[in-house]
Amino acid sequence: MIGRRAFAVGLSLALVGAGASTASLYAQTRTDEQLPQSRSAIGDAADDGAVAVLSYRADSVDADIEHAASFLTGDFLSYYSAFGAESIAPAAKERGIISSATVSASSIVSSSENSAVALVFVNQNITSTDAPDPKAASSSLRIELDQVDGRWLISKLDPI
Structure with a gap:
């Protein structure tokens, strides 16, 4: 009788262990599969946000600023x-x-x-009525992003 109970307990523990191992493996595989998608979403958000913040036109600047704000969050959005x-x-x-x-x-x-x-390298061309020839500038940006309601938004942008 004790042998059957020991066998039953051992079998139960083995099944629980196998179930936990399977669940752990599934979670790790799922995380590994999601990692490239997340990194892609982060990269896209950093790139698109940097372009939006640094691009505007005199005739649409108010709308351009509003559009850029949709890529931002927190104190950086306020600033x-x-x-x-x-x-x-x-x-x-x-x-x-x-x-x-x-x-x-x-x-x-x-x-x-x-x-x-993210680290983003940006090329920027600027013209104005008093300087119609484009002035080119290149810069490197260190961008911090936070996930807010499923979207990656820029919370800090520093030139480096």
């Missing part, structure tokens, strides 16, 4: 919205500024479930 309204928009309208940015390269530096850091 950018105020800076855009107080500095970018008036200067763009007064001087006929057109700023066009493109991403030349980017990489995810680190990521976790709800935050990430």
